[in-house]
Amino acid sequence: MPDVLPWSPLGAGLLLAPGPEAETLPDFRQEYPEVAPPDSAALVDVLRRADLRGRGGAGFPAWRKIEAVVSRRPDGPVAVVANGEEGEPASCKDRYLLRHRPHLVLEGLEIVRRALVADAAYVYVSDELGRDRVLAAIAERGLLGIEVFLAPRGYVSGEESAVVRALDGGPALPTQKPPRPFESGVGQRPTAVMNVETLARACRLWTAAALDQDPPVDLLMLTLLDPDQVVLTEVPAGTTLREVARQALGLDVSPGTPVLSGGFFSGFLPDVALDAPLDFDGFRRLGTGVGCGSFIFLPGACPVDVATDVMAFFDRENAHQCGSCFKGTAAMHQALERIGLGTQQDTDVANLERWTRTLPGRGSCATLDGAACLARTLLTQFAGVVERHATVPCAQCAAAAERADPDTRFRVPAP
Numbered sequence: 001m002p003d004v005l006p007w008s009p010l011g012a013g014l015l016l017a018p019g020p021e022a023e024t025l026p027d028f029r030q031e032y033p034e035v036a037p038p039d040s041a042a043l044v045d046v047l048r049r050a051d052l053r054g055r056g057g058a059g060f061p062a063w064r065k066i067e068a069v070v071s072r073r074p075d076g077p078v079a080v081v082a083n084g085e086e087g088e089p090a091s092c093k094d095r096y097l098l099r100h101r102p103h104l105v106l107e108g109l110e111i112v113r114r115a116l117v118a119d120a121a122y123v124y125v126s127d128e129l130g131r132d133r134v135l136a137a138i139a140e141r142g143l144l145g146i147e148v149f150l151a152p153r154g155y156v157s158g159e160e161s162a163v164v165r166a167l168d169g170g171p172a173l174p175t176q177k178p179p180r181p182f183e184s185g186v187g188q189r190p191t192a193v194m195n196v197e198t199l200a201r202a203c204r205l206w207t208a209a210a211l212d213q214d215p216p217v218d219l220l221m222l223t224l225l226d227p228d229q230v231v232l233t234e235v236p237a238g239t240t241l242r243e244v245a246r247q248a249l250g251l252d253v254s255p256g257t258p259v260l261s262g263g264f265f266s267g268f269l270p271d272v273a274l275d276a277p278l279d280f281d282g283f284r285r286l287g288t289g290v291g292c293g294s295f296i297f298l299p300g301a302c303p304v305d306v307a308t309d310v311m312a313f314f315d316r317e318n319a320h321q322c323g324s325c326f327k328g329t330a331a332m333h334q335a336l337e338r339i340g341l342g343t344q345q346d347t348d349v350a351n352l353e354r355w356t357r358t359l360p361g362r363g364s365c366a367t368l369d370g371a372a373c374l375a376r377t378l379l380t381q382f383a384g385v386v387e388r389h390a391t392v393p394c395a396q397c398a399a400a401a402e403r404a405d406p407d408t409r410f411r412v413p414a415p
């Protein structure tokens with residue numbers, strides 16, 4: 001079970017002091033008094049000035065998504081979805097919020113719903129305890145018109161077009177774009193699909209603005225893993241990962257340590273990013289990503305073994321809809337397995353390198369991009385290690401091939 005470590009010296013955030021139960025409405029109201037809801041222009045202005053980014057993984061500006069739906073409102077009704085389907089195995093922040101702070105998520109959803117004048121609102125969640133606590137919170141508030149949808153678990157179930165498809169009665173699998181959900185979403189209404197942490201942050205920002213308070217410090221919820229522990233914490237944007245690892249995990253990260261960045265999506269973190277401020281645009285410029293805020297520190301691990309494990313996950317969990325994706329992830333997985341076991345074919349490394357350039361952008365969703373990024377960052381950051389596997393047997397890769405549990409070792413439970 002993850003430890004919950006509020007970064008308390010730097011201000012109140014979204015994490016509560018550790019405890020098993022959901023926050024009650026009276027407790028929530030102590031911190032978040034009822035305020036008048038915003039109109040769309042006021043909400044967009046507050047979120048834009050705070051540069052609130054979507055916290056589901058893409059880091060897309062939240063205000064742009066709202067503005068895109070608002071601009072289509074003259075054409076007919078619109079909808080909003082609180083997306084709590086946390087497909088990244090190494091993340092637990094969204095389930096934490098749904099389980100422990102359902103009122104915060106619901107208040108954020110209500111703020112956006114009222115600003116959009118949306119005629120439909122949904123909470124989309126695969127965690128049953130989270131679902132139950134959201135339903136209890138809706139009953140406690142007497143809220144009407146919010147549908148809580150229990151989604152199937154899966155890496156792609158929370159992708160925004162998969163969310164729309166599932167809410168419309170189809171499978172929770174991505175669709176071709178365009179149209180994107182903000183153009184045509186649930187029931188063909190323009191739909192703002194918003195991650196639950198994003199909604200919680202929107203609530204925090206709007207409440208402060210409505211009370212004429214200074215904007216709150218921008219914080220990020222992070223799920224941090226090392227081989228012995230999982231910590232859910234919250235840090236100010238701009239903190240360095242090296243500092244976060246030291247404070248939260250007690251870990252001094254040495255050069256060359258494999259670190260998976262942004263869950264599985266951004267591959268191996270370049271060393272230089274350890275000392276860069278945690279920031280969506282800055283990390284992107286370094287060729288990596290903050291993603292959903294999950295970072296896996298693996299001192300002593302063989303990066304080929306780690307990449308093979310994660311690629312096996314992509315191979316299993318892709319939606320088997322796009323030929324480039326299911327064939328590409330399978331081929332990359334097989335090539336990595338051979339490299340790990342020292343049985344590689346002459347073309348394996350060259351093929352991997354070529355696929356990292358040719359596969360991105362060819363799937364209906366970003367899963368294939370994540371898989372290609374994993375292979376690319378393995379080859380660029382650990383070229384010597386990959387080469388050594390051709391001549392020196394790797395005990396870790398050999399042991400991994402015997403692993404009985406086919407699931408990834410990085411899947412974390414929610415606190």
Ligand code: SF4
Pocket residue numbers: 156173174175317318319320321322323325326362363364365366367368
């Ligand atoms: S890119 Fe992969 S995961 Fe995404 S829809 Fe296509 S097959 Fe599914």
